Amino acid sequence: MTAPDPAELVPMLLSAAGVTPPADEVAQIVAAYPAMRAGVDALYAVPDLADVAPVLSFSPVPA
Amino acid sequence: MTEIPPTIADAAAALRSGELTSVALTTACLEAADALDAQIGCYIERFDETALAAAAEADRALAAGDDLGPLQGIPLGIKDIIATDEGPTTAQSLILDPRWGDQGDAPVVARLRAAGGVITGKTTTMEFACGMTDPEKPFPIPRNPWNLDRWPGGSSSGTGNGIAAGLFLGGLGTDTGGSIRAPSAYCGISGIKATFGRVPKSGCVPLGYSLDHIGPMARSARDCALMLDVLAGYDASDPYAADVPVADYSSGLDGDLSGLTLGVDRVHTVDRAEDPAVVAAFDAVLAELEAAGATVEEISLPYYDELGATTMATAFAEAFAYHRNDLASRWSDYGRSTRKFIARGALISAADFVQAQRVRTIALAAMTEAFAPYDAVITPTALAGAPPALGIELDDILGSICTPVWNAVGFPALSVPMGFASDGLPLSLQVIAAPFGEAVTFKVGDALQRRTDWHLRVPPIAAPLAA
Numbered sequence: 001m002t003a004p005d006p007a008e009l010v011p012m013l014l015s016a017a018g019v020t021p022p023a024d025e026v027a028q029i030v031a032a033y034p035a036m037r038a039g040v041d042a043l044y045a046v047p048d049l050a051d052v053a054p055v056l057s058f059s060p061v062p063a
Numbered sequence: 064m065t066e067i068p069p070t071i072a073d074a075a076a077a078l079r080s081g082e083l084t085s086v087a088l089t090t091a092c093l094e095a096a097d098a099l100d101a102q103i104g105c106y107i108e109r110f111d112e113t114a115l116a117a118a119a120e121a122d123r124a125l126a127a128g129d130d131l132g133p134l135q136g137i138p139l140g141i142k143d144i145i146a147t148d149e150g151p152t153t154a155q156s157l158i159l160d161p162r163w164g165d166q167g168d169a170p171v172v173a174r175l176r177a178a179g180g181v182i183t184g185k186t187t188t189m190e191f192a193c194g195m196t197d198p199e200k201p202f203p204i205p206r207n208p209w210n211l212d213r214w215p216g217g218s219s220s221g222t223g224n225g226i227a228a229g230l231f232l233g234g235l236g237t238d239t240g241g242s243i244r245a246p247s248a249y250c251g252i253s254g255i256k257a258t259f260g261r262v263p264k265s266g267c268v269p270l271g272y273s274l275d276h277i278g279p280m281a282r283s284a285r286d287c288a289l290m291l292d293v294l295a296g297y298d299a300s301d302p303y304a305a306d307v308p309v310a311d312y313s314s315g316l317d318g319d320l321s322g323l324t325l326g327v328d329r330v331h332t333v334d335r336a337e338d339p340a341v342v343a344a345f346d347a348v349l350a351e352l353e354a355a356g357a358t359v360e361e362i363s364l365p366y367y368d369e370l371g372a373t374t375m376a377t378a379f380a381e382a383f384a385y386h387r388n389d390l391a392s393r394w395s396d397y398g399r400s401t402r403k404f405i406a407r408g409a410l411i412s413a414a415d416f417v418q419a420q421r422v423r424t425i426a427l428a429a430m431t432e433a434f435a436p437y438d439a440v441i442t443p444t445a446l447a448g449a450p451p452a453l454g455i456e457l458d459d460i461l462g463s464i465c466t467p468v469w470n471a472v473g474f475p476a477l478s479v480p481m482g483f484a485s486d487g488l489p490l491s492l493q494v495i496a497a498p499f500g501e502a503v504t505f506k507v508g509d510a511l512q513r514r515t516d517w518h519l520r521v522p523p524i525a526a527p528l529a530a
Contacts, residue, residue, distance in 0.1 A: 010410060017383075017409035018391035021402070029403055029410075032458055036379075036407060039372035043418045046369055046425065054420030055273075055427070 006033045065091040067529060069519050071232045071286040075133035078125060085118035085125075085136030089181050092138040095528045096183075096230045102211055102524065104203035105140070105225040109184040110149045114138065117181045124179070133289045133313075135179025140225045140234035142218075143185035144192055144268040145169045145277065154268045155202045156190045157396045158389050169266020170298045171235060171277050178293045183231050186221025192242055192270045193218060193382065194401030195457060206452050207249060208522035209488055213449040216246030222280050223250040228525040233281035233290055237264070239271045240374050241444075241466025243278050244478040248491030249449035251480045253508060253518060254280035255287050256466075258498045259473030260305030262291070263298035269385055271378040273303070274470040283518050284479050284508030288312035291501060310502045316509040320355040323438040325507070326362030332442040332465045344482035344490050345443055348511060352441070355510040362440060365433050366426035367468055373426070374467035376411055376419045383408020404457060427472050434474075434497045439507055441494050444478040448488025469495055477504035480517035489517070 010030045014021065021029065065087045068074040077083035093111055100106055121136030141147055144154045152164035168176065176182065187205040189195060195217070196204050205220035207213040208228040215224040219236025223246030226234060236243040238256040247254030256276045264277045279290030292313050297306040333345045349359055382405045383390075394402055434440065446463040461467070469476040474495050481492040492511065494504040512518050521529045 013409050014406060017387060019387070019394065019406050019409055020391075021394060021406065025399070025403055029406060032403075032407065033410060035458070036375070036410065040376050040411065040415050040419070042372060043369060043376070043415070043422050046366070046422050049421050049425060052421045052424050054417050055423045056417075056420055 006030045067091050067095065067229045069529065070283045071133060071137050071281055071289055072283070074137055074232055078136050085121040085181060086115060088136065089114055089118040089138050089183065092183060092229065092231050095228065095525070098528065099208070099228050099230065099524060102206065103208050103215070103224045103228055104187055104205040105221040105228065105230050106184045107143045107153060107155065107187055107203065107221070108150045110182060113149050114181050114183045121179050121181065131179040132293070134175060134293055137180055137233060138183045138231040139175055139180045140183055140186045140222050140231045141172060142188050142222050142234070142236050144188055144237060145172060145235055146266040147172050147182060147185065149182065150185060152185070152268065154191045155188045157200065158393060159268065163268070166266060170263045170300060171294050172266070174293050186225055186234060188220060189218035190398045190401040191268060191386070192237055192239060193457070194398050194404045195455060196453060197398030197400060198453065200398050204452065207449045207488070208524055209251065210449070212452055213488060214249065214452045214455070216249035216449060218242040219246045219280065223247060223252060226250065226252045226280055226282060227522055229521070229528050233279060233286055235277060236280045237267060238276045238278060238470065239274045239378055240470050241464050243276070243280060244444050244466045244476060244493060245464055247280055247478040248444035249489060251489030251517065251520060252280060252282050253284050253287050253477065253479045254278065255291065255475065255477040255501065255504065256469065257291060257295065257501050258305065258475045260303050261475070261499065261501065262294045263301035263304045265298065265300040271381040273381065274374060274378055276470070283512055284477060284505050285313060285316055287477065288316065288505040307499055312502050312505050315502065316506060318355060318510045318513040320352060320357035320507065320510050323356070323503070323507070324358045324360060324436065325352060326437040326440040327359055328362050328364045328367070328440065328442060331364055331367040332446070336443065336446040338447055338485050340483070340485045341443060341446055341490055345492070348481045348492050351511055351514045352507065355514060362433065362437065364440070365429040366422065369422055370426050370468040370471040373419045373422050374471040376415055377471070379405070379408040380411045380416045400456060423471055430472050430474070431497065438503050439494050439496045439500070441492060441507070444491035444493040448484035448486050448490060465493060474498060475501045475504055477508050479508040479511060482517055
């Protein structure tokens with residue numbers, strides 16, 4: 001699978017979230033994206049996570 | 064002219080011996096602000112009138128034998144994302160609704176005030192505790208008192224540079240990825256991010272709900288312990304607050320580290336430093352800690368780089384949830400760096416966020432196991448001195464700070480000065496312990512400070528005002 005081009009993907013994701021920065025700032029976010037994405041993708045390579053639940057907590061009783 | 068004692072402990076002793084009054088001390092601190100604040104950008108708002116009234120009340124109470132403890136009559140600065148009775152909370156932003164601060168004192172401020180602390184004002188922060196300084200926005204530009212062309216660190220910038228320059232003796236910072244420890248490091252002072260939940264964080268503008276901490280900053284580890292004695296403890300208003308008994312952090316600080324074993328992870332930290340002065344300072348600190356009785360052993364911390372990525376992914380997502388609507392409608396009202404930083408949350412999927420929380424689960428267990436043989440682990444706080452005050456982005460420094468890992472697992476981490484870099488700027492040691500092990504971090508930091516005087520060094524611009 002070919003990785004999507006950050007120059008296309010990033011503006012699309014920002015726009016989908018309702019955020020529309022000017023072009024120069026989009027370009028800076030695009031430039032920062034590959035390093036951020038690599039760090040996040042590395043989290044899927046952590047071994048032994050099959051039965052691990054996230055550190056989210058929920059109580060049906062309001063705080 | 065009244066000389067300002069270097070530490071809270073010194074000032075507390077002077078207030079009780081009659082050498083000093085809180086009014087004189089507070090006046091001296093306000094005069095220091097008159098002289099230096101235009102250069103260092105410490106305060107967003109000063110509370111001179113109410114501070115002097117609180118100081119007068121502290122003097123009256125002490126004279127009447129009503130001793131509330133060592134913070135009584137001590138000038139303290141509060142980062143301007145924490146609510147106080149006196150004034151508005153801006154988060155150094157045009158975005159935050161001024162009515163947000165109408166809630167009055169956050170629990171941490173109320174605790175300082177009940178202990179007799181004198182709140183002198185609200186201090187500069189990076190906007191919403193993230194991003195970098197934006198000169199186009201109508202807020203002070205915080206600068207490092209050791210070199211005005213350098214950054215004091217953030218996001219608790221004003222609390223850090225204010226303590227280093229003698230504008231107050233202690234204060235509150237907040238820390239989502241290093242925002243107490245980085246300014247402590249860059250300004251040559253001490254600061255602790257306690258265990259997640261140890262200090263209630265209600266009344267503080269959120270950045271990363273599961274990563275945020277409020278904590279004390281001061282010149283010495285002992286002063287931070289004195290402050291945490293007051294700040295720590297459960298409060299029902301914070302859903303993340305830990306209902307765990309509070310230790311007496313300031314007792315047992317005797318300089319003796321006999322029987323303590325300290326782990327040192329060089330591979331992930333000091334071995335990555337480019338400045339040989341960092342390595343030399345770190346090795347000198349190890350020798351001091353061994354001379355104080357500690358045993359030092361090499362350790363390899365598990366999931367170190369993954370936890371750094373986890374902190375950032377979690378912070379982006381949690382911050383974006385809070386800011387999305389305002390980013391969509393008021394993009395240009397945010398500072399350039401802040402808006403670009405938080406907008407990255409739009410690039411984190413829901414699955415990415417959950418995966419980060421799964422990694423936190425497994426890494427927390429592994430880190431707890433790794434810490435078991437050790438009383439504490441030590442690393443540098445940062446791998447260089449302070450970067451430039453302007454023209455940099457957070458990405459430029461993330462690789463040189465050793466702090467975000469400990470937000471993902473919530474372990475307590477104390478930063479204390481450990482010398483100076485090749486460029487003459489302060490360097491810092493980080494002491495990390497297992498959850499609720501703050502007392503041992505103070506013991507290690509205090510022992511180092513009994514054997515060195517890095518924490519008492521004063522920037523040249525503030526030297527004429529110091530005792």
